[in-house]
Amino acid sequence: MNDKNNKGTSRRGFVQKLVGGVAVASAAVTTSVLSSPETASESVKGKTKSYGMLIDTRKCIGCHTCSVACKAEFDVPLGVTRSWVEYTEKGVYPNVSRHFLPRLCNHCRHPQCVDVCPTGATYKRKQDGIVVVDSGLCIGCKYCVQACPYDARFLNPVTGVADKCDFCIHRVSKGLVPSCVNSCIGGARIFGDISDPTSEISRMLATNPTTVLRPGKGTEPNVYYIGADHSDEHENNRGWYDVRVITHRTPEERR
Amino acid sequence: MHELNWGLPVIAYLFLAGVGAGAVTVSGSVLLRKGGFGASRFAVARCGALIGPLPVMLGTFLIVFELGQPFRALNLFKLINLSPMSIGSWLLGVFIVLSLLYALTYLPPSAGPGDRLSPIRRGLAWVCVPFGIGVALYTGVMLGAMPARPFWNSPILAALFVLSALSSGVACIILLGVFFRRKSSDPTIRADYENSSYMLVTSDAMLLGGELLVVFLFLMFGHLTIGDVRYAMAAILPGGQLAGMFWGLVVLIGLLIPFFIELFQVVPKLIYGREFRTVVALEVAVPIAILIGGFALRYVIVIAGQITAPSAL
Structure with a gap:
């Protein structure tokens, strides 16, 4: 490794x-x-960390290595994904483009999933800001699945409880980086402590224009993107160009 | 097609809990109120009290088994937090117990106005009314609490659910009255029955009117805003995937037709002081239409919320 x-x-x-x-x-x-x-x-x-990820989509080649590494790391059941890559195709020939958008849980500063969880099974860890699911408390009501604006959550068909990316908590707690970061062949993913101004991610965030997904939802995500294409199929009725989003997930539509 | 995380069991629960909570709330209010219903007060309250807990328990059974691991639902009662579902679970749990006790007070053969159980019955009615409204209300708050679901993310949804629950509750009581209270040759009881029907139909017309107003506000809000909510609202506006069901079943069959029939029934007495006469066919058809509309309302709203999403990534 x-x-x-x-x-x-x-x-x-x-x-x-x-x-x-x-x-x-x-x-x-x-x-x-x-x-x-x-x-x-x-x-x-008791200095607390605030883990975050920066994904430089200019370096992403859409190879799904992160998705596969994640599947292997957690033995994620068929049909559900903790980490996935979306392709955004837009334009009309000959003016066309394709962008890759790696997705995962945003470990938001204001996670809606935590607000709605009726049993306290989902919570944001105070020490590092990672949003986790306590599978012993979760009842599988799917309220958090509804509440997540990023569709990052799903009901694990094997365990019957809510599941999602946990920033590879078992690796991170031992000083390693998450599996998707480790496996990314383009070096597109940077993982680190956002609250530490000397960390690589903090320096990159300070010196690059970055965006987060659905900022209007007020969740304040901790996953940032450089050069992300935020185009969505909703734009199809708006301009001359076509947008097609391929999520590589079931269901196939982005929500 | 989008994934439907909350399907028929949840929709059925929302409807059944609404009907049951509505019936018990109306029953409690009728029992506690002075005048109006006159001698039939007890009989009307009894109808609502006896039917109410059944749909609530059936609905609860459905959602608990929808979890796949029914016993996990006990985790809900390990704590209470500000999640609408957490508060709702406690409300529902307490309401089921209270409404069952309330129903039990009507069961003894000697049960009647001013009997031995009367103080207990009135006390239970006092607590069943707020808890019933709570159970009907929390479902709307639960759906409305999520910005990720723009169709639901409206405070007026809770008001819509409460009004729908109360009108379905009244519908249930009218329907039961036809089967259990109508048959009587005694002219005094007949007169009481006619009077209570008039009261129930008037209240139901008022509730349906309120519901129509809320539906109108809900649609106008969607139409006048821009962005996520407008995109989401397109699902029920003409041309949307659920438009037929919404306008046909919810608005026409569930609201407009019953509202106008009830209005035509009560206006002669209400304004001109003429005699109110019940018609068996309408007494059966109107409540059934209201119940169909109530179910369709939950169905359309729960599905529309899940097939629509925020518009910008």
Whole structure:
């Protein structure tokens, strides 16, 4: 495996574990002895991360490696997807274009799925901003599936509970990047801590024009795009050009 | 075709819970009110109280089994949060218990106005009315809470559901009255029956009028706005996928025709003080049309919300 091991994250993770173990009994005095002052102060303040992803669609070749890597990582059942790539074709010959739009859960700052969940099964983790589903609490009512403006959620046909991208929480917590980021052959995906101004993603966000999907819904997504084509089939009655969106999912229509 | 995450069981639940909650709410209000219904007050309240819990429980059964894992539904009662579904589950749970107790007070053979159970019955009616309205209301709030579903995302949807629930409840009571209360040779009971029918038909006409107004506002809001809601509303406007069902079943059969029939029935007495006469055919046909309209309303709204989406990515 060609994992990009984020050294900073893993060291901090290690220190946090160490601190966590000791701090059960005592507080800041002990921790400052055990670790360097800088990391200790971060840990003591309980510095939280805010994970996000930036997808440079100019580097995406629409190969679906991310979708396949995701399927393999989680054994996602047939017919449903946590991560997928949409093709947007538009124009009338000879003026035509095709754009690729990789999609996943946006891990929104204001996730509607969390607001509507009646059992508290879906929540946004305080420590890193990842929106997760507690399969033990979820009752499969599909309210969150309805509420997500990005259609990122689905009912897992095997487990019968709501499911979606979780930013590969099992990998990220060990300092690795999510599987789709790791496998992207174009290097189109950048994953990191948006709250850390020195992270690669923060630098890229600061120096590039970026967009998010459906900004008007007020969800404040944490998945950003560079060069994304936001064209939608709704535009077909609007201009001279045709737009066709191929979602590579069931159902085939984007919602 | 879009995926329908909420299908017939959910639609049926919305309708059945509305009918049941409406019937119990109307029953409680009739029992508690002074005057108007006169001596038939108890008989009318009894009809609503006895039928009400059944559709609510049937509907609840449908959604619980729609989950696929019925026992998981218990997780809903581990906490309460601000999700409309969470609040709704608690309301529904409490309402089922209360409405069953309320129905039980009508069951003893000695049950009648001013009997031993009367204070308990009135107390239960006092709590059944707000809980019934809560059960009818939360379903509309639940659908209306999501910006991702522009067709539903309107505060007026909840008002529409409550009015529809109450009018279906009245329809249910009228229908039951035809079968269980109409047959009587005693002229006093007949007169009471005619009087209670007049009261019920008048209230139903008022509720249907209110519902027509809300439907009009719902459509106007969709028509006058631009963007997501307008695209979504196209599903029920002429030319849309659900237009036939909406205008035919919901508006015409479920609202306009019953509304005008009831208006023609009650206006002579209401304005000119003439005698009100019940017609068996209408007493059966109008409530059935209202119930068909109530189901079609839930059907059209639940489906239209799911086949439409925000317009811009």
